[in-house]
Amino acid sequence: RFAAQRIRGAIIDAVRAADWAPRSVRTLARRLDSVEQRLASSLGRIPSIGETAQELGVGVEEVRSLRERVFRSVVLAFEHVVTEDVDEELTLIDMLADDGREPDAELEDRELKSYLREAVAHLPERHRLIVVGYFIQERTSEELARFLGVTESRISQMRTEALAMLRRGIEAQYSHSQAEPEGLVERRRADYARRITETSSVTERIGERGDPDSDDRFCEEIDRLVDLVGS
DNA sequence: GAATGTGTATTCAAGCACTA
DNA sequence: TAGTGCTTGAATACACATTC
Numbered sequence: 001r002f003a004a005q006r007i008r009g010a011i012i013d014a015v016r017a018a019d020w021a022p023r024s025v026r027t028l029a030r031r032l033d034s035v036e037q038r039l040a041s042s043l044g045r046i047p048s049i050g051e052t053a054q055e056l057g058v059g060v061e062e063v064r065s066l067r068e069r070v071f072r073s074v075v076l077a078f079e080h081v082v083t084e085d086v087d088e089e090l091t092l093i094d095m096l097a098d099d100g101r102e103p104d105a106e107l108e109d110r111e112l113k114s115y116l117r118e119a120v121a122h123l124p125e126r127h128r129l130i131v132v133g134y135f136i137q138e139r140t141s142e143e144l145a146r147f148l149g150v151t152e153s154r155i156s157q158m159r160t161e162a163l164a165m166l167r168r169g170i171e172a173q174y175s176h177s178q179a180e181p182e183g184l185v186e187r188r189r190a191d192y193a194r195r196i197t198e199t200s201s202v203t204e205r206i207g208e209r210g211d212p213d214s215d216d217r218f219c220e221e222i223d224r225l226v227d228l229v230g231s
Numbered sequence: 232g233a234a235t236g237t238g239t240a241t242t243c244a245a246g247c248a249c250t251a
Numbered sequence: 252t253a254g255t256g257c258t259t260g261a262a263t264a265c266a267c268a269t270t271c
Contacts, residue, residue, distance in 0.1 A: 141257065154241060156258055 032056065032066060119169040122192060127162035134159055169193050 035055045053063045120131060126148055133144050134155075141152040141159075148155070169192055 140255095142255095150240085151242060152257075153243080153259085156256095157241090160258080 119166050127158055130159050131162045
């Protein structure tokens with residue numbers, strides 16, 4: 001359970017780091033959403049991508065691209081000000097209680113979070129979309145299946161695969177195996193673990209300030225993922 | 232270059248857990 | 252109890268690597 005809590009924090013970091021979307025994308029995304037809702041109510045069904053594109057005055061490919069970009073992005077309001085007092089602007093992060101952990105535990109925590117952040121970031125594209133979409137954005141398998149153009153069962157399988165990859169990727173950071181991997185699969189796994197390691201130095205990993213495990217609702221949503229990865 | 236082996240991606244069907 | 256969401260195993264097709 002202890003490891004699970006720490007991994008949960010790392011996942012939050014990872015998702016947060018993935019929130020790259022510029023304001024222009026957000027604006028267009030809102031417009032897209034609005035147009036889709038309007039079309040849906042007037043047509044009495046979900047509008048096709050072509051209809052949506054026509055309504056927006058853009059190309060079909062552009063709509064597809066936008067949907068994908070928006071889907072990938074995640075916004076977490078950790079910096080959201082939670083007080084009305086101008087002199088005391090407290091953010092969600094500020095409101096989090098000090099857990100009183102020892103310094104060595106804190107350093108270990110930061111390293112683990114960093115590893116997991118990179119592990120999520122280096123997942124194959126579709127697996128990453130599923131992890132973020134399912135565990136963080138609360139999308140159903142059906143939604144994800146529609147989005148990726150596969151069946152729900154395939155989503156389930158890829159979700160399981162993604163969790164296994166995350167677990168192996170993290171474990172590899174602590175195994176220090178010198179053995180040359182044999183076989184294609186093992187080499188790919190080793191390469192995945194290596195990419196996680198190479199993304200940041202030890203100093204960077206333990207030096208970054210880990211964001212607290214804030215937002216109870218959000219934490220509850222990803223608890224299932226944490227339990228699976230951390231067990 | 233062809234044959235073979237291995238891994239990956241996918242669908243389908245059956246079944247489980249939960250909820251209204 | 253029916254509906255929903257999800258998981259799992261079997262089967263298939265395809266891609267890529269290895270061997271001869």
